[in-house]
Amino acid sequence: MKTNHSKIVDCTIRDGGLVNNWDFSIEFVQTLYAGLNEAGVDYMEIGYKNSPKLLKGADQAGPWRFLDDEFLRKVIPQKGHTKLSALVDIGRVDENDILPRSESMLDLIRVACYIKDVDKALELVQTFHDRGYETTLNIMALSNVMENELLEAFEMIKESVVDVVYIVDSYGSLDHNDIHYLVDKFKTHLPNKRLGIHAHNNLQLAFSNTLIASEKGVELLDASVYGMGRAAGNCPTELLVTHLKNTKYTLRPVLGVIEQLMIPLREKEEWGYIIPYMITGSLDEHPRSAMALRASDNKDKAVDFYDTLTTPEVSFDKKR
Amino acid sequence: MKTNHSKIVDCTIRDGGLVNNWDFSIEFVQTLYAGLNEAGVDYMEIGYKNSPKLLKGADQAGPWRFLDDEFLRKVIPQKGHTKLSALVDIGRVDENDILPRSESMLDLIRVACYIKDVDKALELVQTFHDRGYETTLNIMALSNVMENELLEAFEMIKESVVDVVYIVDSYGSLDHNDIHYLVDKFKTHLPNKRLGIHAHNNLQLAFSNTLIASEKGVELLDASVYGMGRAAGNCPTELLVTHLKNTKYTLRPVLGVIEQLMIPLREKEEWGYIIPYMITGSLDEHPRSAMALRASDNKDKAVDFYDTLTTPEVSFDKKR
Numbered sequence: 001m002k003t004n005h006s007k008i009v010d011c012t013i014r015d016g017g018l019v020n021n022w023d024f025s026i027e028f029v030q031t032l033y034a035g036l037n038e039a040g041v042d043y044m045e046i047g048y049k050n051s052p053k054l055l056k057g058a059d060q061a062g063p064w065r066f067l068d069d070e071f072l073r074k075v076i077p078q079k080g081h082t083k084l085s086a087l088v089d090i091g092r093v094d095e096n097d098i099l100p101r102s103e104s105m106l107d108l109i110r111v112a113c114y115i116k117d118v119d120k121a122l123e124l125v126q127t128f129h130d131r132g133y134e135t136t137l138n139i140m141a142l143s144n145v146m147e148n149e150l151l152e153a154f155e156m157i158k159e160s161v162v163d164v165v166y167i168v169d170s171y172g173s174l175d176h177n178d179i180h181y182l183v184d185k186f187k188t189h190l191p192n193k194r195l196g197i198h199a200h201n202n203l204q205l206a207f208s209n210t211l212i213a214s215e216k217g218v219e220l221l222d223a224s225v226y227g228m229g230r231a232a233g234n235c236p237t238e239l240l241v242t243h244l245k246n247t248k249y250t251l252r253p254v255l256g257v258i259e260q261l262m263i264p265l266r267e268k269e270e271w272g273y274i275i276p277y278m279i280t281g282s283l284d285e286h287p288r289s290a291m292a293l294r295a296s297d298n299k300d301k302a303v304d305f306y307d308t309l310t311t312p313e314v315s316f317d318k319k320r
Numbered sequence: 321m322k323t324n325h326s327k328i329v330d331c332t333i334r335d336g337g338l339v340n341n342w343d344f345s346i347e348f349v350q351t352l353y354a355g356l357n358e359a360g361v362d363y364m365e366i367g368y369k370n371s372p373k374l375l376k377g378a379d380q381a382g383p384w385r386f387l388d389d390e391f392l393r394k395v396i397p398q399k400g401h402t403k404l405s406a407l408v409d410i411g412r413v414d415e416n417d418i419l420p421r422s423e424s425m426l427d428l429i430r431v432a433c434y435i436k437d438v439d440k441a442l443e444l445v446q447t448f449h450d451r452g453y454e455t456t457l458n459i460m461a462l463s464n465v466m467e468n469e470l471l472e473a474f475e476m477i478k479e480s481v482v483d484v485v486y487i488v489d490s491y492g493s494l495d496h497n498d499i500h501y502l503v504d505k506f507k508t509h510l511p512n513k514r515l516g517i518h519a520h521n522n523l524q525l526a527f528s529n530t531l532i533a534s535e536k537g538v539e540l541l542d543a544s545v546y547g548m549g550r551a552a553g554n555c556p557t558e559l560l561v562t563h564l565k566n567t568k569y570t571l572r573p574v575l576g577v578i579e580q581l582m583i584p585l586r587e588k589e590e591w592g593y594i595i596p597y598m599i600t601g602s603l604d605e606h607p608r609s610a611m612a613l614r615a616s617d618n619k620d621k622a623v624d625f626y627d628t629l630t631t632p633e634v635s636f637d638k639k640r
Contacts, residue, residue, distance in 0.1 A: 008386040175563065205527065205528055208525055212496065239523055252623060259620060303572060303576050
């Protein structure tokens with residue numbers, strides 16, 4: 001039987017924190033970690049490792065936005081099989097905050113950037129790599145990247161120390177044909193790198209795209225429990241766990257997490273297949289206009305919203 | 321540019337009626353028809369053409385469960401581009417209720433059956449064909465059909481007058497590999513027939529599966545607005561309309577229908593990606609146990625439900 005090399009990176013806390021400003025209790029995160037560990041999930045991305053000094057409104061966000069190693073040790077006193085990951089953004093991370101891996105709870109540090117910042121991202125990657133961490137480079141908004149920019153980035157990436165390079169469908173606009181195209185392109189130009197995928201669910205394609213990427217050899221599969229993530233959310237962890245062939249994942253602990261944590265949370269917070277997010281996905285653009293709509297009194301005015309985005313003379317506020 | 325031969329069959333009233341016992345007002349159906357017609361949707365399945373004499377509880381269901389031609393003429397006094405379709409079940413239809421097409425509002429009659437009843441279904445198909453209708457044969461629960469039964473059915477179907485043969489993923493358990501396999505098999509064994517697909521969304525794969533089937537030449541694509549349909553629901557019409565390439569569909573009228581009809585309805589009625597339906601889908605079985613759970617006080621007890629279905633000694637009530 002063919003071994004499946006897929007590894008699931010559960011982003012519930014990190015990406016889900018974009019929904020509730022990282023307002024997760026310590027017990028919530030501990031219960032989630034225990035469930036993911038029991039289910040055999042490989043990584044839990046427990047937050048951002050950005051610096052509060054470099055971000056506005058930092059004092060209002062939960063602790064998962066600015067992970068502190070001492071705090072983390074109290075949250076997860078005993079790590080299991082599931083490794084811990086953190087994401088950093090270009091220009092928002094203070095390298096002095098990053099301990100050597102031997103002194104840290106974190107195993108993996110991922111650097112997210114837009115295509116124009118790949119050079120800066122790779123410098124950070126080098127730093128984290130030198131401190132002993134596994135590293136990934138997550139190039140966002142690939143659907144809006146021109147071929148020449150991508151090829152230039154590949155040249156730099158190929159020569160770098162980064163372990164895994166991510167295909168990120170930031171706008172949830174890609175379908176299976178796009179995934180075939182991108183994975184083939186990444187494999188051709190980065191034969192020495194492992195690949196990852198981070199999909200969004202605007203068109204209900206996050207799971208399908210992730211599954212197809214996995215079958216094409218993409219190794220690191222981002223997901224979140226019950227799909228929790230900004231706007232339309234992510235590929236649901238429970239679907240990967242139950243459906244990926246030749247893996248050792250078990251569904252039952254993830255169902256426990258959904259029942260205990262996510263169903264009650266979904267009654268207070270909103271994410272998933274919601275029409276304004278479907279609209280931005282189908283137009284291949286950032287969901288921020290849809291997020292603003294959902295926070296307004298016009299949240300279900302789908303037709304007006306669509307007209308605003310598709311009629312040039314009224315879309316003055318359509319900025320990426 | 322390659323022409324896309326896909327035709328959308330919107331099943332909102334027929335399949336959605338399984339959610340609300342066909343309790344749609346005449347205005348609702350008229351508004352839906354107008355929206356689908358403006359969007360360029362090819363068929364609207366406006367209900368069942370079963371006989372109330374042959375079904376229990378018939379007096380409690382809305383009129384869309386037992387379509388009457390005279391009634392239909394009042395509902396849709398002027399047909400547009402969008403044709404009308406009705407579904408019949410083996411053993412529940414009275415052939416005497418079916419007028420010649422020239423006297424009927426209906427254009428298409430579809431016969432749903434399990435594999436063991438294909439012979440009876442094809443007799444009905446012949447009758448409807450002789451009365452002038454377009455016909456389809458919808459073989460349900462294909463994921464539970466053995467190869468030898470299927471091949472036997474193909475022999476009968478090949479010789480029949482049926483226009484279109486459907487691949488029906490009744491349990492929402494199929495993924496893209498299954499779709500590739502089934503479409504190839506149907507095309508090989510039924511080279512003289514057009515194909516259709518009816519997908520369910522238990523694993524969030526209904527849209528992806530339908531898209532892939534369409535690209536493989538499957539012509540009739542079942543969908544429903546906002547995915548309304550029994551249990552996890554169907555492939556959403558709005559996603560097909562916005563995403564199918566080289567077609568003349570327009571999204572805006574479907575968004576109007578969602579805003580005006582479906583968002584308010586979804587607040588009263590339940591369908592879609594709900595964990596118990598995910599569980600039955602991943603176990604490849606009928607959603608009826610999950611529907612019973614959702615109607616009970618234990619509707620969010622996902623772990624107990626999963627244990628019931630997966631522990632042999634307690635699953636005495638697990639009947640197909």
